[in-house]
Amino acid sequence: MHHFIYNALPARVVFGSGTQAQVTQELKNLGCCKALVLTTPQQVDQGHVVEDLLGDLCVGLYTRATMHTPTHITDDAVKAAQELKADCIVAVGGGSTIGLGKAIALHTDLPQIVIPTTYAGSEATPIIGQTENGVKTTQKTLKVLPEVIIYDVDLTLTLPPKMSVTSGINAIAHAVEALYSQDANPVTNLLAQEGIKSIASALPVIIQEKDTALLLKARSDALYGAWACGTCLGAVGMSLHHKLCHTLGGTFDLPHAETHTVILPHAIAYNTPFAADAIAKAALSLGVRNAAQGIYDLAKELGAPCSLKELGMKEEDLEGAADIAVRSPYSNPVPLEREKLLKLLRDAWAGTRPE
Structure with missing residues (x-):
């Protein structure tokens, strides 16, 4: 049991x-x-x-x-x-x-x-x-x-396509973090997987489809997925990904959804060795083998930003961001180490595809 x-x-x-x-x-x-x-x-x-x-x-x-x-x-x-x-x-x-x-x-x-x-x-x-x-x-x-x-x-229906992608991946981030939260449970796991699948399958349709009926269904699926992702995060807690995004948004005034979109693949890669089962669930919902690469590829294929540099982050501010992130860190499958976080941020700044 x-x-x-x-x-x-x-x-x-x-x-x-x-x-x-x-x-x-x-x-x-x-x-x-x-x-x-x-x-x-x-x-x-x-x-x-x-x-x-x-x-x-x-x-x-x-x-x-x-x-x-x-x-x-x-x-x-x-x-x-x-x-x-x-x-x-x-x-x-x-x-x-x-x-x-x-x-x-x-x-x-x-x-x-x-x-x-x-x-x-x-x-x-x-x-x-x-x-x-x-x-x-x-x-x-x-x-x-x-x-x-x-x-x-x-x-x-009038949410701009690019904003739809970044907002959707922002929601997916809630579900991914819920999967490896210390409070994760079977109920939130099901919601998280359902939310990831609903949004990830809807976003390409929203960007590429012209048929009104198919677009309406995709919009409905994405909004339903957003509820599922938000609900599971609300029932558990936040980890590395949200800590970094709150740091970059609050201190360096980077745009919220876009920052989540850039950081998520790298946060997943950071945690994958220590939360393999949880990340495997995310990958299954995305329909890919590697969840970090899958999110990165989805964002890039749909025209979303893939680097902090694109968002206006200065390279010389990465050290300061790492310093802030390790202060009062959120719970995470693995402790937040400054040098590893700095590498994560440098990869995200450059837009490097996770390995």
Whole structure:
């Protein structure tokens, strides 16, 4: 018998096409009537759509959500929520907007409804990352877990192809880390493998297919995979890959999904000798023999960035990144050694295909 501990997360999930229209009923189900809608500056139009759906149940639209959840933006958003006497947060967008909603909830205990428009997966986790003074830190608390997630496949149809790839591989990273987490269990393993397979098979179709029906199915599969990947990560924990990405994003301001896409093959290669069974599960879901090479090849074939250099990382900053990464490291199948991490980062900077 395999002994394990599994904690199911309390959340309501509404999945389908056209489901965004249910936001008003979901708000009422929570007993709320004064929603503050959140977006990034780039997604204001989507915020207005939700405003219109909510009508008098919406007290305002906050549009300053920012990548890596800087604390000064959170402070401003909390103040806005309090001044408007909001009793609920409705976050519309990707990881930046979802992160801000979580940060507001952390300070105010306001319930959250999340309407994801990417494959970030953060909406399914009780994990929040915040950046202050150039350092990104994370914590895990049920205070930030959204009460309701509304997945509307229609909202992902206009997600640009390149962004779809990096967002999808970002989600795959959640599942890979869940497979070799110290809290891994049969339930999250199944979710992780399902999520990896769903997204990896959908991304080439999203990039290459012109048939509307096939595209819709691929978008649905990718969004379903994002939920599965986020859910399994939320139930277990983060390791080397996320530590490096939080370091590179929070301190060096690299773009979130793109950084995950570049780092993941190298993080897998680093851990493979020490988590062979877990990585083998990932490879099987990807349909390849070598998981690190499989992820790298998938990203490259679909036109995603494969090097930190492409993202604007300076080679002279790699030493500093390695130093930060070994401080307060996340749990990992093998200890994080500075020189080995530096080699990993140099390979990622150059875009070298993992061996």
